[in-house]
Amino acid sequence: MQMKIVQLKVKTKHITLSFTRYLTNNKEYKKMVDPKRVVSYEDMLKVIHQPEKVIIDVRNPDEVTNTGKIPSSINIPLSTVHDVLTSMSDEEFKRQYQRGKPSSSDELIFYCQSGRRSSEALDKALKLGYSNSKTYLGSWNDWSSKQK
Numbered sequence: 001m002q003m004k005i006v007q008l009k010v011k012t013k014h015i016t017l018s019f020t021r022y023l024t025n026n027k028e029y030k031k032m033v034d035p036k037r038v039v040s041y042e043d044m045l046k047v048i049h050q051p052e053k054v055i056i057d058v059r060n061p062d063e064v065t066n067t068g069k070i071p072s073s074i075n076i077p078l079s080t081v082h083d084v085l086t087s088m089s090d091e092e093f094k095r096q097y098q099r100g101k102p103s104s105s106d107e108l109i110f111y112c113q114s115g116r117r118s119s120e121a122l123d124k125a126l127k128l129g130y131s132n133s134k135t136y137l138g139s140w141n142d143w144s145s146k147q148k
Contacts, residue, residue, distance in 0.1 A: 058121045104129045111136040
């Protein structure tokens with residue numbers, strides 16, 4: 001998967017606005033993602049060895065079973081991200097995912113198959129107060145193509 005970043009800066013006398021759009025496979029993401037919230041493949045190679053960071057695969061379980069997953073990631077499907085982060089007890093989270101439930105200050109990194117659902121999960125997490133959340137826009141397509 002190829003990713004192209006298109007940046008636009010608009011300057012006025014009092015403010016500067018910066019927009020970034022990510023283009024992958026000739027499809028433009030409808031939602032803009034803040035570049036500070038995007039991790040690269042190279043970042044992910046480091047993060048998989050940092051257990052304090054929480055890598056969350058938001059694909060459906062059958063997708064994970066059929067393709068595999070990024071090492072040290074846990075699978076929380078997009079449809080359940082909100083409920084898991086808000087309603088699941090610490091004990092239940094630990095029982096289900098074999099790790100402690102993240103706090104709102106922990107770094108969460110979301111990925112999916114191509115980046116769309118991970119961007120949605122990022123938006124949900126930020127709205128819930130998980131202020132250090134990020135997305136791996138290249139997601140599984142990028143990871144699996146570079147692991148060969």
